[in-house]
Amino acid sequence: MSQIGFDNEKYLRMQSEHIRERIEKFGGKLYLEFGGKLFDDFHASRVLPGFQPDSKLKMLLQIKERVEIVMAINAADIEKNKLRSDLGITYDMDVIRLIDCFRTIGLYVGSVVLTRFNGQATAVAFQKRLESLGVRVYRHYTIEGYPSDVAKIVSDEGYGKNEYIATTKELVVVTAPGPGSGKMAVCLSQLYHENKHGHKAGYAKFETFPIWNLPLKHPVNLAYEAATADLNDVNMIDPFHLEAYGETTVNYNRDVEIFPVVTAMLENILGECPYKSPTDMGVNMAGNCIVDDEIAKDASRQEILRRYYAALCDKRKGLISEETVLKLKILMKKAGITVNDRAVMAPALQKAALTGLPAAAIQLRDGRIVTGKTSELLGASSALLLNALKALAGIDDDIHLISPVIIEPIQHLKTDHLGNRNPCLHTDETLIALSICAATDEKAELAMQQLDKLIGCEVHSSVILSAVDEKVFKRLGVNLTCEPSYK
Numbered sequence: 200m201s202q203i204g205f206d207n208e209k210y211l212r213m214q215s216e217h218i219r220e221r222i223e224k225f226g227g228k229l230y231l232e233f234g235g236k237l238f239d240d241f242h243a244s245r246v247l248p249g250f251q252p253d254s255k256l257k258m259l260l261q262i263k264e265r266v267e268i269v270m271a272i273n274a275a276d277i278e279k280n281k282l283r284s285d286l287g288i289t290y291d292m293d294v295i296r297l298i299d300c301f302r303t304i305g306l307y308v309g310s311v312v313l314t315r316f317n318g319q320a321t322a323v324a325f326q327k328r329l330e331s332l333g334v335r336v337y338r339h340y341t342i343e344g345y346p347s348d349v350a351k352i353v354s355d356e357g358y359g360k361n362e363y364i365a366t367t368k369e370l371v372v373v374t375a376p377g378p379g380s381g382k383m384a385v386c387l388s389q390l391y392h393e394n395k396h397g398h399k400a401g402y403a404k405f406e407t408f409p410i411w412n413l414p415l416k417h418p419v420n421l422a423y424e425a426a427t428a429d430l431n432d433v434n435m436i437d438p439f440h441l442e443a444y445g446e447t448t449v450n451y452n453r454d455v456e457i458f459p460v461v462t463a464m465l466e467n468i469l470g471e472c473p474y475k476s477p478t479d480m481g482v483n484m485a486g487n488c489i490v491d492d493e494i495a496k497d498a499s500r501q502e503i504l505r506r507y508y509a510a511l512c513d514k515r516k517g518l519i520s521e522e523t524v525l526k527l528k529i530l531m532k533k534a535g536i537t538v539n540d541r542a543v544m545a546p547a548l549q550k551a552a553l554t555g556l557p558a559a560a561i562q563l564r565d566g567r568i569v570t571g572k573t574s575e576l577l578g579a580s581s582a583l584l585l586n587a588l589k590a591l592a593g594i595d596d597d598i599h600l601i602s603p604v605i606i607e608p609i610q611h612l613k614t615d616h617l618g619n620r621n622p623c624l625h626t627d628e629t630l631i632a633l634s635i636c637a638a639t640d641e642k643a644e645l646a647m648q649q650l651d652k653l654i655g656c657e658v659h660s661s662v663i664l665s666a667v668d669e670k671v672f673k674r675l676g677v678n679l680t681c682e683p684s685y686k
Contacts, residue, residue, distance in 0.1 A: 203490070203491070203494070205248060205489055205495065206488045207250055210250070211254060221403045222265075224401065227399035228366075229369065229370050229371070229401045229402070230373060231404075231405055232383050232405065233382070234407060234408075235408065237297075237372075237374050238256040238300070240252045240253075240254070242422075242423075243408070245502050248498050260306070262370065267308075267309045269310055269371055269385065270311045271373055271375045271381050274313045276377075283376055287666075287670060287673065297374075309366055309367070310364055310366075312337045312339055312385055313325075313326060313338050314380060314384060337362040337364050339388060342360075346457045346459075352460055353464060359392075373386050383454075387460060387464050391467075402461070402464075402465065403482055404482070405482050405483065408420065408423035409434045411483060418499035419495055421499065421503060421530050422502040422503050425503045425507070425530050426502075426506060428527050428530070433452045437476050439458055443475035448478040458476070500534050500540060501657070504540060506527055507527040507528070508682075509680070514683065516663075542657065543657050543659035544680075547560035557572075558660075559571050561658045563587065564655065569590050571585070574623070576603060578621070578623040578625060579662075581623070581624050584629060585646070587653065587656070591646075591653075600636060609632060613628075625668055627670075650675065653675045654676035655678070656677050656678070657677075657678050658677050661681075662682060662685060
C-alpha cells in the first residue's frame with residue numbers, strides 16, 4: 200500500500216507546457232474549460248497514487264496575472280441540494296467555499312453563472328446571496344433541442360438568449376463544484392457572444408478523465424465512469440479522432456455529442472475549426488505521467504468498489520435508483536473484480552457476525568488489517584480508530600488509551616443532559632477524550648502522533664455510519680465503505 204504510480208512533478212511540467220502552447224494558439228482570448236476539480240481533486244489522487252489534489256491549481260498560479268475564473272453551477276443542482284460527496288457539502292455551498300479559496304491564494308474570480316436556469320426559487324435566492332457578497336451572477340438558460348439542433352443552439356434563440364459574461368483577462372478558466380454543471384456550454388455560449396461583439400476568442404478543454412491515451416477498459420477510465428454513474432456518462436472511442444487520424448483514443452459521450460456544435464461555433468468565429476476531434480480539444484497529459492501501471496490499476500479497482508458501496512448505501516437511503524447500482528455492477532465486471540477484492544470487507548463482517556453487533560475493519564499502509572467492535576463504552580468506529588492508532592504506535596492491544604473514568608462522564612453528559620439515546624462514544628468524542636489523556640499519558644500522546652498515518656487507509660463498516668463518524672473519517676483522509684444496512 201501507499202506505493203507511487205504517478206509522477207506529479209513530470210505532470211506539472213508537461214501539463215503547464217501544453218496549456219501555454221494552447222494559449223498561444225489563439226491570439227485574443229481563450230476560454231479554458233476545467234473538468235473535474237481545480238483543487239481537492241481527491242478522485243484523481245485515489246486512482247493515480249502520487250497525483251497531488253492541488254496540481255491543477257499550482258499550474259494556474261504560475262500565470263495567475265493572466266487568469267480569470269468563472270464558476271458554473273447547474274440551477275437544478277441547487278434546487279435538489281446536490282452534495283459534493285467527498286466533502287459532504289452542497290454544490291452551492293461549495294461554490295462559496297471555492298470563491299473564498301481562490302481569492303485567498305490570489306486568483307481572480309470574476310463571476311458565477313447559473314446554468315440551465317428556469318426560474319428555480321432556490322437558484323434565485325442563491326443569486327441574491329452571492330450578489331450580497333459582491334459576486335457578479337449571470338443566467339444561462341435551458342435550450343430546447345440541445346445538443347442536436349445546432350442551427351437553433353448557435354443563434355439568437357439559443358446561446359443568444361444567455362446573458363453575456365463580462366470578463367477582463369485573456370485566459371478565462373471555467374470551472375464548477377462538480378460534473379454536470381454546464382461548463383462547456385458556458386464556454387461555447389461565450390464564444391458566440393464574443394463573436395457578436397466582434398472579438399476573437401478560442402476554446403480548449405482540460406479534462407483529467409477519461410484519459411485519452413489509455414485503453415477504453417483500463418481501470419482508471421472505468422473508475423471515472425463509476426464516479427459519474429449517476430450522470431449516465433459513458434466512455435467511448437472518439438469516432439472523429441479515429442476518422443481523422445486513424446488513431447484510437449478515449450473520450451466520453453457528452454464531448455462526442457457536443458463536438459458538432461463546437462465545430463460550428465469555431466468555424467463561425469475563426470473561419471475554420473482548428474480541431475478535428477474532441478480529443479484534439481483537450482490538453483490532458485496525465486496518461487504520460489503514469490510510472491507504474493499496475494499500481495494505478497489496483498488503486499482504480501478499489502475506487503470502483505468504493506463507488507459501488509456508496510451507491511448501495513445511497514439506494515438504501517432512497518437517494519438514487521437501482522439503475523445506478525446496476526451500472527456499477529457492470530463496471531465491476533468489466534474491471535474483473537467483486538466485493539471480495541475489498542480486503543477490509545470480510546474481516547469487518549466476520550467480527551460483526553462473531554459479536555452480533557456492528558463492527559469495522561481498517562487496512563493500514565503496511566497491509567495489516569485491524570478490527571474494532573461495539574462495546575458498552577465505544578462504538579465500533581471509535582474502537583477501530585483506537586486499535587489502529589495502537590497498532591501504528593506499537594502499543595499493546597490490552598492497554599486502555601482512554602480510561603473508563605473519563606469515558607463515563609461523557610456518556611452521562613450525552614444521555615442525561617443532551618438527550619442522546621446511544622451512550623457509546625462517536626469518533627469525534629473519542630479523539631477529544633484521547634487528546635485530553637495525551638496531556639498526562641505518554642502512550643496516549645504517542646497514539647495521537649499516528650493520526651497522519653491513517654491518510655489513505657481503507658475502512659469498511661458492517662453498518663451505515665452516523666454522519667458524525669463519516670465526517671471524521673473523511674477529515675482523517677480515510678477511504679470509507681459501509682454495508683447498506685442500519686444498526
